[in-house]
Amino acid sequence: QVQLVESGGGLVQAGGSLRLSCAASGRTFSIYAMGWFRQAPGKEREFVATITWNGGNTYYADAVKGRFTISRDKAKNTMYLQLSSLKPEDTADYYCAVARISSTYVPPTAREYDYWGQGTQVTVSS
Numbered sequence: 528q529v530q531l532v533e534s535g536g537g538l539v540q541a542g543g544s545l546r547l548s549c550a551a552s553g554r555t556f557s558i559y560a561m562g563w564f565r566q567a568p569g570k571e572r573e574f575v576a577t578i579t580w581n582g583g584n585t586y587y588a589d590a591v592k593g594r595f596t597i598s599r600d601k602a603k604n605t606m607y608l609q610l611s612s613l614k615p616e617d618t619a620d621y622y623c624a625v626a627r628i629s630s631t632y633v634p635p636t637a638r639e640y641d642y643w644g645q646g647t648q649v650t651v652s653s
Contacts, residue, residue, distance in 0.1 A: 529553045529625045529642040536621060536647030539613055543651070547608040549623030549644055560626045561599060561606045564637055565619035565649075572622070574634040576608060588634060591617075613651045620646040 535547040551558065562577035576587045576597040585597050596609040606623060624640035631639065 529555060529558065531623050531625065531642055531644035533621065533623050533644040533647040536649045538650045538652065541613060541615055541651055541653050543613050544609070544611045545613065545649060547610065547621055547623075547647060547649075549606040549608075551604045551606070551625065555604050557627050558625050559628050560630070560635075562624050562626065562635060562640060563597065563606075563608045563621055564624060564640075565617075565621045566646075567616075567619040570619075572637050574636070575621070577626075577630070577635055578606065586634065610649065613649075615651045615653045618649060618651050620648050622646045 558580040563575040566572040599606040625642040
């Protein structure tokens, strides 16, 4: 089992920035990749970004490419998501997740991730 705890959400004005963190504990040696997903009210959960744990390879959803940056600190077992140039449509609950094997789909799907955090809310006001 891998336990995940997100932090860093909040209320920000459009054009502003936030940094989300996701701290992993437990069987972290089983992590192949970590990712961020988000879910807005009334919408399905959607992929945001992912990073491979050892190689640091990244992949982003088109909607956030160039505005969000995913990174990880292996020594701290922590993943980050830097959100910049935020838009009201970025408002959602953001979830971090762990995958134990490589994704089959591009972009990755939520069902390919094995462990999930509790989510952190991001609200962008216009």
